[in-house]
Amino acid sequence: MVGVPTMLVAMLEHPSFATSDLSSVKAICSGGSTVPAALVQRFEKELGAPLHHRIRARPNVRRWRR
Numbered sequence: 001m002v003g004v005p006t007m008l009v010a011m012l013e014h015p016s017f018a019t020s021d022l023s024s025v026k027a028i029c030s031g032g033s034t035v036p037a038a039l040v041q042r043f044e045k046e047l048g049a050p051l052h053h054r055i056r057a058r059p060n061v062r063r064w065r066r
Helices: 005-013 037-047 059-064
Strands: 028-031 051-054
Parallel strands (some): 028 051
């Protein structure tokens, strides 16, 4: 599962979240902004999958383009 923090919060707060079968989710990836520790803990608790997050790529990533 992939999403920015705002999308992850929207999923958690959706009325059908509690009744959805998300047992196939093995990991959650997020980026774009800092993920609050409370959100990481809540997702990991409710889905039983780790949440990996990155704020941004390193600046030198653009150097690969020629």
